[in-house]
Amino acid sequence: MMATRPRAERVEEVVIVGGGIAGLATALALNRVGKSCLILERWHELRESGAALGLLPNAWRALHALGIAHKLIPNYRIVRRLVSN
Numbered sequence: 001m002m003a004t005r006p007r008a009e010r011v012e013e014v015v016i017v018g019g020g021i022a023g024l025a026t027a028l029a030l031n032r033v034g035k036s037c038l039i040l041e042r043w044h045e046l047r048e049s050g051a052a053l054g055l056l057p058n059a060w061r062a063l064h065a066l067g068i069a070h071k072l073i074p075n076y077r078i079v080r081r082l083v084s085n
């Protein structure tokens, strides 16, 4: 006799390991094209590291494509030139 498996309530099409910015952006992009994702993150809560979030033009293009840049722009200062000693 074959054992019956309990039916999953929801079947994810993609499993992403890591809930950092890359994992979250990938999940959002896949969601935009109708794919459901399960993100596996080893930490139970958001953790902060670093001093700021620096975004170069290619990252802004990606955020525009994902449709979330407009939510971030009001909170960001545009740096036009970096100077080092």
Ligand SMILES: Cc1cc2nc3c(=O)[nH]c(=O)nc-3n(C[C@H](O)[C@H](O)[C@H](O)COP(=O)(O)OP(=O)(O)OC[C@H]3O[C@@H](n4cnc5c(N)ncnc54)[C@H](O)[C@@H]3O)c2cc1C
Pocket: 017, 018, 019, 020, 021, 022, 023, 040, 041, 042, 043, 049, 050, 051, 052, 053, 054, 055
């Ligand atoms: C010390 C430090 C300081 C930094 N400061 C800045 C800064 O000030 N400004 C800035 O713009 N960038 C900064 N960066 C760079 C920035 O952190 C990275 O570019 C960015 O986090 C990369 O995103 P990611 O999603 O690829 O990886 P991560 O942010 O590293 O995300 C990967 C995620 O995957 C999870 N993970 C890994 N393995 C597993 C597993 N086996 N199972 C489940 N989950 C897993 C991790 O817990 C993590 O949450 C800093 C980096 C470091 C190391």
